[in-house]
Amino acid sequence: MKFCSLCSANVVFRIPEGDTLPRYICTACHEIHYQNPKMVVGCIPEWEDKILLCRRAIEPRSGWWTLPAGFMENNETLAEAAARETLEEANARVTIGDLYAIYSLPHISQVYALFRARLLDLDFSPGIESSEVKLLSEHEIPWNEMAFRVIHDPLKRYMAERRQGKLAFHTGIIERSQKPG
Amino acid sequence: MKFCSLCSANVVFRIPEGDTLPRYICTACHEIHYQNPKMVVGCIPEWEDKILLCRRAIEPRSGWWTLPAGFMENNETLAEAAARETLEEANARVTIGDLYAIYSLPHISQVYALFRARLLDLDFSPGIESSEVKLLSEHEIPWNEMAFRVIHDPLKRYMAERRQGKLAFHTGIIERSQKPG
Numbered sequence: 001m002k003f004c005s006l007c008s009a010n011v012v013f014r015i016p017e018g019d020t021l022p023r024y025i026c027t028a029c030h031e032i033h034y035q036n037p038k039m040v041v042g043c044i045p046e047w048e049d050k051i052l053l054c055r056r057a058i059e060p061r062s063g064w065w066t067l068p069a070g071f072m073e074n075n076e077t078l079a080e081a082a083a084r085e086t087l088e089e090a091n092a093r094v095t096i097g098d099l100y101a102i103y104s105l106p107h108i109s110q111v112y113a114l115f116r117a118r119l120l121d122l123d124f125s126p127g128i129e130s131s132e133v134k135l136l137s138e139h140e141i142p143w144n145e146m147a148f149r150v151i152h153d154p155l156k157r158y159m160a161e162r163r164q165g166k167l168a169f170h171t172g173i174i175e176r177s178q179k180p181g
Numbered sequence: 182m183k184f185c186s187l188c189s190a191n192v193v194f195r196i197p198e199g200d201t202l203p204r205y206i207c208t209a210c211h212e213i214h215y216q217n218p219k220m221v222v223g224c225i226p227e228w229e230d231k232i233l234l235c236r237r238a239i240e241p242r243s244g245w246w247t248l249p250a251g252f253m254e255n256n257e258t259l260a261e262a263a264a265r266e267t268l269e270e271a272n273a274r275v276t277i278g279d280l281y282a283i284y285s286l287p288h289i290s291q292v293y294a295l296f297r298a299r300l301l302d303l304d305f306s307p308g309i310e311s312s313e314v315k316l317l318s319e320h321e322i323p324w325n326e327m328a329f330r331v332i333h334d335p336l337k338r339y340m341a342e343r344r345q346g347k348l349a350f351h352t353g354i355i356e357r358s359q360k361p362g
């Protein structure tokens with residue numbers, strides 16, 4: 001950020017009076033431009049014992065597998081965001097169930113929310129950000145080709161808990177690592 | 182938003198190619214300036230059977246009661262945000278426990294996360310955004326003077342569940358209403 005989005009004057013990066021962190025402050029209108037973490041929302045779409053996965057057609061991690069998930073939009077609920085992302089990335093309609101996991105990713109200032117979900121039918125296909133969409137059994141899931149740890153880890157736990165018949169909401173933290181996000 | 186924060190040229194509000202919602206787009210450098218929901222994070226600080234509440238010294242709802250909560254900052258986890266807000270608003274140190282509730286507030290594009298928490302000691306006092314900080318028993322909580330429904334509703338549920346000895350994580354939606362957010 002170099003310029004004020006309200007008046008186009010230069011901004012400085014400085015701690016405002018009474019605050020504790022530096023912010024972008026307009027040198028003309030004195031507006032403080034806060035920057036905050038973003039929510040990424042998705043779901044684990046099930047059909048019988050199978051899970052719907054998408055192969056990413058865009059960077060980062062193009063060609064790798066993921067669950068349908070993306071940035072939450074203004075004026076929607078968490079569940080609406082999860083359903084919308086599933087429709088956009090997999091052209092699939094789901095019933096969103098319980099929230100299954102929340103992860104903090106402080107190094108990239110993101111919070112991930114993943115819901116349980118049920119596919120309403122088998123009419124799905126790759127959306128614009130996917131190259132392939134597949135319904136996979138547990139043993140078919142390409143664990144070594146998952147795009148992000150924040151998808152891999154909760155899905156792995158989900159499959160283990162499902163086998164034991166006790167799915168439980170959990171929270172987690174994913175810190176910076178060799179692997180992406 | 183009127184000007185591009187990267188190059189100071191005018192922005193237009195238009196649906197980008199391949200997108201579904203209008204965004205602020207720079208007419209010179211073509212940067213798309215996305216706007217996303219913000220996370221508000223707080224906790225329910227307990228000491229024995231009492232709860233720590235803050236009386237707000239700032240608008241909105243100055244003079245009304247609330248739990249310590251505020252906007253999550255970049256590069257922190259949800260639990261860190263909850264602890265930081267409690268320190269800032271009540272000068273109180275807590276151990277953050279399980280996540281207790283997540284609410285979507287689509288009309289103001291916010292997501293609230295409330296944690297269970299334990300006060301570490303009785304050394305607390307009003308922070309800069311509070312006029313009063315008090316440890317209150319269930320029957321002392323000023324239910325009709327709570328600043329926000331998103332604080333009132335989960336706290337009410339918390340007290341009821343605690344009486345029954347079964348606290349359970351839940352999610353909720355708070356839509357636009359007569360009362361503030």
Ligand SMILES: [Zn+2]
Pocket residue numbers: 004005006007008009026027028029030031
């Ligand atoms: Zn300005």
Ligand SMILES: [Zn+2]
Pocket residue numbers: 185186187188189190207208209210211212
């Ligand atoms: Zn620009």
